[in-house]
Amino acid sequence: MPELVFFSGTMDCGKSTLALQMEHNRSARGLTGMIFTRDDRAGEGKLSSRLGLVTDAVEVEDGTDLYAYLVDHLSQGGRADYVIADEAQFLAPDQIDQLARVVDDLGLDVYAFGITTDFRSKLFPGSQRLVELADRVEVLQVEALCWCGARATHNARTVGGVMVVEGAQVVVGDVNQSPDEVGYEVLCRRHHRRRTTAATARAAALSPDVLPVAGP
Numbered sequence: 001m002p003e004l005v006f007f008s009g010t011m012d013c014g015k016s017t018l019a020l021q022m023e024h025n026r027s028a029r030g031l032t033g034m035i036f037t038r039d040d041r042a043g044e045g046k047l048s049s050r051l052g053l054v055t056d057a058v059e060v061e062d063g064t065d066l067y068a069y070l071v072d073h074l075s076q077g078g079r080a081d082y083v084i085a086d087e088a089q090f091l092a093p094d095q096i097d098q099l100a101r102v103v104d105d106l107g108l109d110v111y112a113f114g115i116t117t118d119f120r121s122k123l124f125p126g127s128q129r130l131v132e133l134a135d136r137v138e139v140l141q142v143e144a145l146c147w148c149g150a151r152a153t154h155n156a157r158t159v160g161g162v163m164v165v166e167g168a169q170v171v172v173g174d175v176n177q178s179p180d181e182v183g184y185e186v187l188c189r190r191h192h193r194r195r196t197t198a199a200t201a202r203a204a205a206l207s208p209d210v211l212p213v214a215g216p
């Protein structure tokens with residue numbers, strides 16, 4: 001039976017790498033995938049991994065009907081044995097419904113990859129719809145770690161290394177950005193709630209006010 005599977009996790013946990021591995025292994029067995037993405041850091045029409053792997057993809061835009069796109073592709077003699085949708089958090093809920101229709105009416109497996117919650121720990125609309133409709137939600141095994149060593153479960157947005165909680169939900173970016181850029185950092189829930197990033201933790205630890213030992 002074909003399935004809609006949502007592979008999820010924090011930023012930087014290996015989602016795009018897994019998508020590329022799945023395409024590679026299926027291609028080795030003669031299977032052709034239809035790959036959708038939106039706002040990949042590598043640019044329009046690309047699915048990329050921090051490992052340096054990249055492949056061409058169909059760039060999804062506002063209003064793209066993913067079901068109709070596939071029907072047109074197949075009707076014109078194109079091939080699609082399965083579907084990959086990366087950066088699925090950026091898809092609209094209606095587009096997730098279209099992916100579910102691809103599974104139910106076209107009989108294709110659809111593998112969606114994306115983060116679940118934004119920098120304020122709120123669900124992206126697309127991710128929420130995937131949780132509502134997916135046959136399976138798989139949390140990736142490779143664990144991104146908080147600066148404290150705990151498993152990272154949440155995504156923080158940072159400016160100058162300091163966590164921010166105001167701003168647009170969608171800001172394309174990466175982890176380990178230079179201090180003068182808007183960046184992201186994965187944190188455990190405890191430190192996300194406390195808004196304590198690696199930089200602010202380090203600053204606090206160096207402060208004479210909190211050193212555990214008495215001064216000179």
Ligand SMILES: Nc1ncnc2c1ncn2[C@@H]1O[C@H](COP(=O)(O)OP(=O)(O)O)[C@@H](O)[C@H]1O
Pocket residue numbers: 010011012013014015016017018048049050051142144
């Ligand atoms: N130089 C490296 N050597 C080994 N693994 C790396 C390296 N750089 C990145 N990675 C792995 O790639 C993962 C991020 O992969 P990626 O697919 O880009 O994540 P996501 O799509 O979830 O943001 C990291 O968690 C890490 O395991």
Ligand SMILES: Cc1cn([C@H]2C[C@H](O)[C@@H](COP(=O)(O)O)O2)c(=O)[nH]c1=O
Pocket residue numbers: 010011012015016039041114115117118119120155156157169170171172173174184
């Ligand atoms: C938390 C958060 C992230 N984003 C953006 C930042 C990246 O461009 C992608 C996630 O990519 P990854 O391959 O999982 O690293 O999402 C955003 O726009 N808003 C957010 O709140």
